[in-house]
Amino acid sequence: MTSIADGAVIIQTSAESAPSTPSWFGEVALLAGYLRKHGVLSQINERVRFARRRFGRYEVIDFLAVLFGYAISGERTLEAFYERLQPFAVPFMALFERDHLPARSTLSRFLAALTETPVEALRTLFLDDLLSRPLSHEKQIGGLRDRAGNAWMVFDIDGTREAARQRALPQTEELPAACRRLDDVCAPGYTGRKRGQVVRTRTVISQAHSSQWLGSFGNRGNGRYRTELRQALAAITRYLTAHQLPKGLALLRLDGQYGTGAVLADLAGFAFVTRGKEYTVLDHPLVQARLHLPPDQFQQRPESQVVRSLYDCPEVPVGSLGVPCRVVVATHPASKKKSPVGVTRAGVVYELFFTNLPQQGFTASDVVEGYLHRGAFEPALADEDREQDPDRWCSLSSCGQECWQLVSQWVWNLRLELGHHLHPDPVRTTEFAPTIPPPAPHTAPPSGYAPPHVGLAWKAGRFSGQDFALQPDGTLRCPAGQKLIPHEQRREADGSLRVVYGASIRSCRPCPLREQWRVVRARPPRSRAR
Numbered sequence: 001m002t003s004i005a006d007g008a009v010i011i012q013t014s015a016e017s018a019p020s021t022p023s024w025f026g027e028v029a030l031l032a033g034y035l036r037k038h039g040v041l042s043q044i045n046e047r048v049r050f051a052r053r054r055f056g057r058y059e060v061i062d063f064l065a066v067l068f069g070y071a072i073s074g075e076r077t078l079e080a081f082y083e084r085l086q087p088f089a090v091p092f093m094a095l096f097e098r099d100h101l102p103a104r105s106t107l108s109r110f111l112a113a114l115t116e117t118p119v120e121a122l123r124t125l126f127l128d129d130l131l132s133r134p135l136s137h138e139k140q141i142g143g144l145r146d147r148a149g150n151a152w153m154v155f156d157i158d159g160t161r162e163a164a165r166q167r168a169l170p171q172t173e174e175l176p177a178a179c180r181r182l183d184d185v186c187a188p189g190y191t192g193r194k195r196g197q198v199v200r201t202r203t204v205i206s207q208a209h210s211s212q213w214l215g216s217f218g219n220r221g222n223g224r225y226r227t228e229l230r231q232a233l234a235a236i237t238r239y240l241t242a243h244q245l246p247k248g249l250a251l252l253r254l255d256g257q258y259g260t261g262a263v264l265a266d267l268a269g270f271a272f273v274t275r276g277k278e279y280t281v282l283d284h285p286l287v288q289a290r291l292h293l294p295p296d297q298f299q300q301r302p303e304s305q306v307v308r309s310l311y312d313c314p315e316v317p318v319g320s321l322g323v324p325c326r327v328v329v330a331t332h333p334a335s336k337k338k339s340p341v342g343v344t345r346a347g348v349v350y351e352l353f354f355t356n357l358p359q360q361g362f363t364a365s366d367v368v369e370g371y372l373h374r375g376a377f378e379p380a381l382a383d384e385d386r387e388q389d390p391d392r393w394c395s396l397s398s399c400g401q402e403c404w405q406l407v408s409q410w411v412w413n414l415r416l417e418l419g420h421h422l423h424p425d426p427v428r429t430t431e432f433a434p435t436i437p438p439p440a441p442h443t444a445p446p447s448g449y450a451p452p453h454v455g456l457a458w459k460a461g462r463f464s465g466q467d468f469a470l471q472p473d474g475t476l477r478c479p480a481g482q483k484l485i486p487h488e489q490r491r492e493a494d495g496s497l498r499v500v501y502g503a504s505i506r507s508c509r510p511c512p513l514r515e516q517w518r519v520v521r522a523r524p525p526r527s528r529a530r
Contacts, residue, residue: 019087024073031072031414032065032095040129041096047125050118052110058102060118063110065096067404071388071411078104078394111400119399119406123215126410127235131242135210135420135427141243142209142427144251146361149435152251152271153240154208156377157232159223159255161189162391163196185398187221200391202405203228204381205235208253210427211380212416213409214239216390218402225257229266236270251357253374256341259354261319273371276352278318279343281327287313289506291329293485296475297365299330301372308332308351310364315481318354328353328364359471384412463513468501475501482507 035041041061048060069092075081082104085092089101102110135141143151164186169178186198202218203225215235217228240250247269254274258264261278281287295309308330318325330351334344342351355367362370384390390408395401468476468484476484484501492498508514 017087021088022073022084024069025088025092028069028072028092029095030418031068031411034414034418035068036095036097038129038133040125043125043129044122048118048121050114052113056106057100058106058110059098061096062093062098062100062102063107064122064403064407065093065098066102066107067394067407068096068411070394071390071404071408074388076389076392078107108395111395111403112397114395114397114399114403116399119402122403122406126406127215127238129410130212130214130413131239133417135212135417141207142429144209144430145435146357147363147366147435148358148361150249150361151429152249153245154251154253155214155236156206156208156253156374157203157229157255157258158374158377158381159201159203159225159228159257160381160391161192161194161199161201162393163191163194163199164393165196166198181396182393185220185393185396185401189221189223200401201225202391203232204409205232206377206380207239208377209429210416212413216402216405216409218398218405220398226263226266229258229263233267233270251370253371253377255374259352261317261321261323261325264318264323264325264354265321271355271357273353273355273357273367275341275371276318276327276354279350279352281316281318281352282329282343282345282350284316285506286316287311287327287329289504291331293504295331297363299365299368306332308368310368312359312364312483314359314483325354326356326359326367328355328367330368359477360469363471384408388412478503478513480507480511480513482511 032041044061044064045059048064050060069085070078070081073081073084075084085101090099093099093101141153144154145151164182166180166182171178180198182198186200188197189199189201191199199222200218200220201223202216203223204216205214206212207214215232217223217231219228236250236252237247240247248271250270252267252270252272252274254272256275256277259274259276259278264272264274282291290311290313293311296312297310299308299310300306309332311329311331313327313329315324316327317323318327330342330353331348334347334349338344339349342349344350353367353371355362355370357367357370388408388411390405393401394404463479467479471477471483474486478484482503484503486499487502488500490498490500
């Protein structure tokens with residue numbers, strides 16, 4: 001019998017356990033050192049205070065260190081995390097300048113006893129840490145440029161939910177009411193595609209250009225979305241103040257649940273775009289008059305065969321409060337399958353988009369595309385679920401779960417920051433549409449016509465053609481804010497082309513500026529260029 005054993009190789013075994021270092025321990029050491037370098041750990045000790053009995057020798061930083069490690073590890077449960085961490089408990093806590101690892105039961109009691117005050121202190125410190133260091137040395141924050149060349153800062157606000165399944169219990173008159181462990185953190189609500197009987201909803205804020213999280217606000221059931229929206233606006237205001245940006249250049253992309261007049265009234269001072277659900281707007285005389293005219297534009301997504309006809313309706317009162325809003329109505333023929341969004345009337349599906357963006361910078365198609373590009377926010381949520389899964393249950397109390405989700409977002413932002421240091425790629429600035437250059441004064445366009453000449457005022461105090469602003473889509477905007485569309489083109493004897501514009505009679509009759517009205521004529525002379 002031959003042997004392939006090498007006599008120089010000696011194999012020794014031992015009954016003593018020698019566990020391998022967890023694969024995520026190196027990242028914990030890196031992030032803990034980064035937090036220690038910037039004084040974040042000491043600030044947590046000073047600013048996040050919570051004194052309760054039965055915690056023994058432990059401080060808040062001890063429990064937050066465990067949550068930071070849990071978020072970095074990606075372990076599915078705290079039990080699995082503690083099993084991998086236990087052999088390395090002393091070096092792990094030394095990374096956070098602490099001595100003892102809290103037991104899992106002690107951590108559970110800490111999260112269950114947490115109150116709103118320390119959680120809000122942690123939320124404030126989380127945002128302070130984000131604003132204290134720019135993502136790049138050039139302090140790039142990205143942006144979006146419209147057709148007028150203006151730069152906008154885009155923020156996404158949306159709700160995400162986690163469903164929980166509960167065991168069915170018998171319910172009879174003899175038995176007491178069921179007491180569920182998740183009653184403090186969950187409630188019945190909309191589950192979407194997730195399986196479960198109760199849900200927890202949290203509103204998250206993302207800076208769309210850098211993918212950084214600005215905050216998370218969670219509540220039982222469907223949440224308190226208006227309260228959470230006000231909290232989100234406060235966080236965005238702090239972000240804009242830190243970067244010395246005016247509030248008027250912040251563009252909020254909102255989920256369709258915010259598409260009511262009552263909610264839009266809370267957005268004073270911010271630009272926004274959202275899908276509307278106040279379908280009574282379709283019965284407004286201004287909208288009905290506009291729907292009887294040809295559409296402004298047509299829009300089609302590359303991945304869809306649906307072609308939408310777009311009708312731009314400025315200054316339409318929305319909701320019971322009559323909030324003035326620019327309404328873009330998108331229509332397309334109904335199919336045999338019920339449309340998941342919009343309302344169907346007489347075989348036509350009507351979708352509403354509410355915004356207050358200027359028409360000079362965003363056409364109707366730009367508004368719809370801007371909202372539908374919220375799809376870029378969904379991959380960010382999917383990446384967060386895959387890398388960290390902040391919606392996994394860490395505590396059965398509302399404040400405890402909120403604390404865990406803040407720490408999870410903190411880890412996400414730190415990973416982005418350190419990754420940008422490793423690969424300092426410039427933060428993207430999206431040119432949503434090419435900027436419309438001003439026409440050259442004496443340049444004949446390829447069509448053979450010189451720049452148009454507008455009609456002059458026939459009497460002092462009357463409007464002239466210069467008072468009607470030309471829009472990117474070829475229409476005119478009168479001093480009262482109404483749209484004029486080309487009704488007729490006439491070829492004159494001298495070779496020039498006269499374009500006659502007109503507005504809806506329903507818009508002109510009640511207009512207070514009617515006395516100064518005059519028909520606008522655009523008369524481009526024939527070019528001499530051959």
